[in-house]
Amino acid sequence: MKIKKKLAVILGIIGSLAITSASLAADVQHIATLGGTVASVMPVGAAVKEGDVLLTVMALAGPMPATRASTGGIVKAVMVHPGSTVQPGEVVVIVESK
Numbered sequence: 001m002k003i004k005k006k007l008a009v010i011l012g013i014i015g016s017l018a019i020t021s022a023s024l025a026a027d028v029q030h031i032a033t034l035g036g037t038v039a040s041v042m043p044v045g046a047a048v049k050e051g052d053v054l055l056t057v058m059a060l061a062g063p064m065p066a067t068r069a070s071t072g073g074i075v076k077a078v079m080v081h082p083g084s085t086v087q088p089g090e091v092v093v094i095v096e097s098k
Helices: 002-024
Strands: 026-032 036-041 055-058 062-068 075-078 091-097
Touching: 026 062, 036 062, 055 091, 062 091
Parallel strands: none
Antiparallel strands: 026 091, 036 055, 055 062, 075 091
């Protein structure tokens, strides 16, 4: 009987840790700060860290960063593709933070 209680306590702790870690992951929308033609975009599934360039647009001086990752995680969705046009304020990439 004591073994069953200990096992139940251990399983309860493990379950609560799993719930806590799952609730820490969140989707973070990243918006373009510059508008223009998309030169490059981070692909879905790519691991990123805070500060990584997620999207570049063409400017007179060449490709310029249009948005950077505000958190580390995995790229979950990309709303644009190279050659498409983006406007400032448009959601372009969603990162699942860790």
